[in-house]
Amino acid sequence: MLKIAKLSAGYADTQVLWDIDLYIKKGETVALIGSNGAGKSTLLESVIGLVKPKSGSILFDGKAVFGENINIPTRERVKIGMSLAPQGRHLFPDMTVEENIALGAFVEKDRLKIKEELEKMYELFPRVYERKNHPAGKLSGGEQQMVAIARALMSKPKLLMIDELSLGLAPVIVDVLIEIIHDISKSGTSLLVVEQDVQVALSVAKRAYVLETGRIVMEGKSEKLLNNPQIQSAYLGI
Amino acid sequence: MFEFQVIINGLLLGGLYALMAIGMSLIWGVTNVINLAHGALIMLGAYTTFWLFKLLNIDPFVSLAISFTTLFVFGFLVQKYIINFVIRAKMFITLLLTFGLDILITNVAQTAWTSNFRQTSPAYSANGFSFGFITVPYVRLSAFIISIILVFALYIFLKKTKTGQAIRAVSQDIDAARLMGINVAKTFALTFAIGSGLAGVAGSMIGVLMPITPQMGGIFTLKSFVVALVGGLGTIFGPLVGGLFLGLAETLGSFHLGAKYADIIVFGILVLTLIVKPTGILGKNDE
Ligand SMILES: Nc1ncnc2c1ncn2[C@@H]1O[C@H](COP(=O)(O)OP(=O)(O)OP(=O)(O)O)[C@@H](O)[C@H]1O
Ligand SMILES: [Mg+2]
Numbered sequence: 001m002l003k004i005a006k007l008s009a010g011y012a013d014t015q016v017l018w019d020i021d022l023y024i025k026k027g028e029t030v031a032l033i034g035s036n037g038a039g040k041s042t043l044l045e046s047v048i049g050l051v052k053p054k055s056g057s058i059l060f061d062g063k064a065v066f067g068e069n070i071n072i073p074t075r076e077r078v079k080i081g082m083s084l085a086p087q088g089r090h091l092f093p094d095m096t097v098e099e100n101i102a103l104g105a106f107v108e109k110d111r112l113k114i115k116e117e118l119e120k121m122y123e124l125f126p127r128v129y130e131r132k133n134h135p136a137g138k139l140s141g142g143e144q145q146m147v148a149i150a151r152a153l154m155s156k157p158k159l160l161m162i163d164e165l166s167l168g169l170a171p172v173i174v175d176v177l178i179e180i181i182h183d184i185s186k187s188g189t190s191l192l193v194v195e196q197d198v199q200v201a202l203s204v205a206k207r208a209y210v211l212e213t214g215r216i217v218m219e220g221k222s223e224k225l226l227n228n229p230q231i232q233s234a235y236l237g238i
Numbered sequence: 239m240f241e242f243q244v245i246i247n248g249l250l251l252g253g254l255y256a257l258m259a260i261g262m263s264l265i266w267g268v269t270n271v272i273n274l275a276h277g278a279l280i281m282l283g284a285y286t287t288f289w290l291f292k293l294l295n296i297d298p299f300v301s302l303a304i305s306f307t308t309l310f311v312f313g314f315l316v317q318k319y320i321i322n323f324v325i326r327a328k329m330f331i332t333l334l335l336t337f338g339l340d341i342l343i344t345n346v347a348q349t350a351w352t353s354n355f356r357q358t359s360p361a362y363s364a365n366g367f368s369f370g371f372i373t374v375p376y377v378r379l380s381a382f383i384i385s386i387i388l389v390f391a392l393y394i395f396l397k398k399t400k401t402g403q404a405i406r407a408v409s410q411d412i413d414a415a416r417l418m419g420i421n422v423a424k425t426f427a428l429t430f431a432i433g434s435g436l437a438g439v440a441g442s443m444i445g446v447l448m449p450i451t452p453q454m455g456g457i458f459t460l461k462s463f464v465v466a467l468v469g470g471l472g473t474i475f476g477p478l479v480g481g482l483f484l485g486l487a488e489t490l491g492s493f494h495l496g497a498k499y500a501d502i503i504v505f506g507i508l509v510l511t512l513i514v515k516p517t518g519i520l521g522k523n524d525e
Contacts, residue, residue, distance in 0.1 A: 048417065049416075050413055050416060050417070073421075074416045074417065074419070075416070075419040075420065075421055078417070078418070078419035079419060083417075084417055086413070086414070086417065090411050090413060090414035090417070091411075091414070092406070092407055092410040092411055092414060093410060093411075094406075094410055095406065095407075095410070099403070103403060103407055103418050104418060106400070106403070106404070106407075106418040106419045106420055107418075107419040151418075152417075155418075155419065
């Protein structure tokens with residue numbers, strides 16, 4: 001589904017990512033773990049095209065979206081099935097919840113299909129339905145995250161990326177979100193989830209990558225990583 | 239009774255102010271560019287209607303549409319090939335650039351059409367109707383109605399159409415808009431085009447009400463700036479509220495205090511707004 005090779009990226013004159021190799025199989029859920037400033041967001045933004053990498057390649061669904069002389073714009077990547085629920089949610093604050101979610105299907109021309117998809121989102125997130133006419137800026141953190149995920153799902157992505165799934169949210173909400181991630185995964189969507197809470201990360205994903213100061217330092221099955229002494233001391237405080 | 243006529247005059251002037259400011263406010267609110275060439279675009283709209291009337295005898299109310307379309311295309315090209323390159327630059331740079339554009343457009347217009355005063359003067363331009371002591375000039379009333387229609391049309395456009403939603407999305411969060419699959423550069427160009435088209439319509443009307451010269455735009459840029467700020471940036475109804483408010487204040491003020499106070503009142507209101515509520519009458523308080 002996604003294959004990243006030797007990817008380097010950064011901003012102006014600071015390099016943030018070094019030689020990243022990462023893959024996600026069809027239908028797989030993969031977690032990306034790493035401390036603050038490791039470059040997790042930069043990696044997701046490179047994949048969706050908000051950040052332009054310096055070198056390397058990104059292959060999505062058999063199509064090169066970034067490579068030598070290739071850099072297709074974000075909107076084209078969305079059209080072929082990528083989607084990102086960004087860190088900080090980035091909802092449109094002055095629009096209603098419903099307008100926000102509907103905009104997720106901007107690339108879809110058929111209004112009826114948008115409506116259908118919207119109904120599905122309300123089934124998946126009943127709490128969001130109750131708030132559908134509220135301005136998005138006025139929601140609680142958990143509700144905002146739900147709207148952000150619903151919005152990202154509206155384009156029927158083959159790969160859904162979520163940046164900071166649980167950050168700042170109450171444990172009850174996190175449990176609900178974990179359930180929803182499982183549901184999304186069951187429907188066949190591949191997921192790449194950035195998560196600082198290793199317990200949460202490894203409970204949604206079978207496989208994970210650990211990013212440290214811009215390099216992948218570890219990769220493997222979740223159980224294996226959970227039992228890894230280095231992970232335990234660095235992220236679990238054991 | 240006289241007072242009532244003054245209020246009518248104020249409202250009609252306000253409608254004209256609103257018409258002038260809609261385009262500037264839209265462009266400013268969405269792209270964060272303060273277009274100092276806005277008045278020059280109004281001037282181009284005025285000349286478009288003037289020449290169509292003079293050479294082809296096309297009625298100003300018909301050529302409104304032509305004026306809108308001409309300026310729409312002009313605005314689209316100017317944004318796409320000039321302003322787009324500095325859209326992410328500091329506001330100072332965009333100010334400089336649009337200031338330069340203003341000078342350029344004004345000078346080209348002067349070379350092409352000389353500085354002679356012109357006016358679009360259809361037979362009905364001085365007519366009006368009266369009831370009791372009150373007279374209402376047709377053209378001013380039409381400008382007022384057009385301005386209200388345009389504000390509501392813009393509201394519906396921004397709420398209901400795909401392009402409108404893209405414009406609102408881009409104005410609220412550019413990166414999120416990209417993530418939705420919105421073409422941000424194209425949306426900016428369209429916004430600029432619509433804003434310029436609206437300036438063209440304002441120009442068409444103004445050309446019937448007052449003399450046209452290549453230099454006429456400067457004062458319109460200033461007035462539109464004040465109306466947009468006082469009404470509330472980034473709000474759809476701001477220009478209407480700000481325009482009516484300023485039109486009334488200016489007319490009532492000059493009636494009671496003397497005409498020389500008109501500008502003092504207008505810019506006094508600007509300063510007061512900036513101190514008391516910088517987001518304007520309809521603007522949100524926080525931010
Ligand atoms: N727009 C930007 N311009 C310049 N530097 C940036 C920008 N965004 C991020 N950085 C820098 O890149 C590095 C990686 O940032 P990034 O946001 O990708 O990390 P992260 O792993 O997502 O961190 P966090 O857990 O805080 O979200 C940091 O040092 C950050 O300061
Ligand atoms: Mg981050």
